Structure formats: structure tokens, C-alpha cells
Amino acid sequence: MGRHAIITGGSSGIGRHLVTAFVAAGYDVAFTHFREEAGAAETIAEAAAAGGRARAFDSDVGEEAAVARLMDEAAEWFGDAPDVLVNNAGIQTWSPLLELTQARWDAVLRTNLTGCFLNTREAAKRMVSAGKRGAIVNIGSGCNKLAFPGLVDYTASKGGVEQFTKVAAVELGPHGIRVNCVAPGAIETERTKAEAPDYAETWGRVTPLRRVGTPADIAGPVLFLAGANAGFVTGQTIWVDGGVFTQA
Numbered sequence: 001m002g003r004h005a006i007i008t009g010g011s012s013g014i015g016r017h018l019v020t021a022f023v024a025a026g027y028d029v030a031f032t033h034f035r036e037e038a039g040a041a042e043t044i045a046e047a048a049a050a051g052g053r054a055r056a057f058d059s060d061v062g063e064e065a066a067v068a069r070l071m072d073e074a075a076e077w078f079g080d081a082p083d084v085l086v087n088n089a090g091i092q093t094w095s096p097l098l099e100l101t102q103a104r105w106d107a108v109l110r111t112n113l114t115g116c117f118l119n120t121r122e123a124a125k126r127m128v129s130a131g132k133r134g135a136i137v138n139i140g141s142g143c144n145k146l147a148f149p150g151l152v153d154y155t156a157s158k159g160g161v162e163q164f165t166k167v168a169a170v171e172l173g174p175h176g177i178r179v180n181c182v183a184p185g186a187i188e189t190e191r192t193k194a195e196a197p198d199y200a201e202t203w204g205r206v207t208p209l210r211r212v213g214t215p216a217d218i219a220g221p222v223l224f225l226a227g228a229n230a231g232f233v234t235g236q237t238i239w240v241d242g243g244v245f246t247q248a
């Protein structure tokens with residue numbers, strides 16, 4: 001019997017690489033996109049080149065009805081409940097606290113934290129009903145270890161994701177469902193490159209491993225946490241940052 005994974009935010013960046021890595025590892029992958037039809041098509045093409053099955057679903061992670069619909073449609077496509085959920089979708093912009101609007105705050109919390117809650121609840125319900133010992137991996141952020149000015153909304157949301165991971169792990173553990181978090185450091189994606197063309201050089205200079213991270217650096221630990229080799233690991237956060245947020 002094949003394994004089935006749902007990955008939110010698969011139309012670009014880290015999410016796109018997660019889709020192809022899971023497909024290459026033998027999973028059928030249902031991934032979501034929100035605004036980026038073209039990005040979703042590119043992800044499907046990359047997944048096909050990796051030799052597997054991936055399908056895009058248009059789903060806003062912060063909308064309760066849309067999440068329930070996604071879970072039902074994905075289960076229908078799989079012919080089964082999911083084995084794995086990766087809560088990857090997220091947004092981030094910079095704004096000083098004194099200029100941060102409530103609209104921006106709400107959008108960031110809704111996507112990064114409420115999205116993680118809704119998708120986890122709906123996926124876990126279906127795993128429990130099907131008697132599956134599933135795995136959920138949340139994408140947090142290395143920025144939680146520090147206090148970056150201009151990221152108060154994002155840092156609050158990702159701090160929430162890390163704490164959510166612990167409580168969800170304790171509550172879902174008796175059902176055999178593991179919940180963990182991967183907290184990336186500086187990862188070069190289309191988004192981060194667009195924000196700062198010298199992103200790789202800047203972060204490579206200050207990172208102990210002397211390079212910026214790539215989406216592939218994130219996919220390995222996520223696959224590990226999703227799989228049987230991590231069968232006794234739950235409630236944990238793995239920092240995947242080349243040591244940049246560990247150093248004093």
C-alpha cells in the first residue's frame with residue numbers, strides 16, 4: 001500500500017521541493033496553492049520528472065471550510081486517509097511594530113498559525129478515523145530563537161507553531177500520531193532572493209557552515225520526521241539553520 005502526504009503551500013520555494021522530495025520517496029502527494037496557478041503547474045511538472053504522482057488543490061489554509069474540503073478531496077484522490085501532513089504554507093513581510101496594521105497582523109497569524117491548527121485538526125481526525133499512525137510536520141522558523149526587529153507578527157506566529165507542536169503531540173500521541181516541527185534558518189528561495197539579491201552571500205558569511213540553506217536542506221529532516229526512522233520522536237523541533245541561530 002502506498003503512502004499519502006498532504007503538503008500545504010507547494011506552489012513555490014521550500015514547499016515545491018518538499019513535494020518533489022516526497023514523490024521521489026514514493027509518496028502520492030496532494031499539495032495546496034493559493035494564488036499561484038502557474039507555480040502549482042511547475043510543481044506538478046517537477047514531481048512528474050521525479051517519477052511520481054502529485055496533484056494541486058486550491059485551498060486557503062486559513063479558511064475552515066476550504067481545509068475540510070481539501071482533506072475530503074485529497075482522501076478521495078488517494079483512496080485513503082493521509083499518512084503525513086506537512087504544514088508548510090506561510091507568509092512573511094517586514095514591518096516595525098509601531099507601523100504594523102491589524103490587517104497585516106491578522107493575515108500573518110491566520111496563515112501561519114490558524115492554518116497550521118485547521119489543517120492539523122482536519123488531517124488528524126481523518127487519520128484517527130482510519131486507524132492510521134500518521135505523522136505531522138510543521139514548518140516553524142529559526143527566527144524564534146532571536147528577536148528580529150520588523151518581524152513581530154511572523155515571530156509570534158512561528159513561536160505559536162512551535163508551542164502548538166508540543167501540545168498537539170501530547171494530545172495526538174495516544175492515537176499513534178506524531179507531531180514535530182522543522183525550524184529553517186536562512187533558506188534561499190525565489191522569495192528570499194527577490195527580497196534581497198545578496199541574500200545567499202549575506203547569510204553565507206554569518207552562518208557557521210559558511211553557506212546559505214537550500215530547500216533540499218529542509219526536505220531531508222522533514223522526510224525523516226515523517227517516516228518510520230523517527231517512530232519514537234514527537235513534540236520536537238529540529239533547527240535546520242547551519243548553526244546560525246545557535247551561535248552566541
Ligand code: NDP
Nearest residue numbers: 009010011012013014033034035036060061088089090187
Ligand atoms: P514561499 O513564499 O516561496 O511559499 C509560500 C507558500 O505558501 C506558497 O506555496 C503559497 O501559495 C502558500 N500560501 C501562502 N498563503 C497561503 C494561504 N492563505 N493558503 C494556502 N497557501 C498559502 O515561501 P518559502 O518557501 O520561503 O517558505 C515556506 C515556509 O518556510 C513558510 O512557512 C516560511 O515561513 C518558512 N520559512 C522559510 C524560510 C526561508 O528562509 N525561506 C526561513 C524560515 C521559515 P501561493 O504562492 O499559491 O499563494
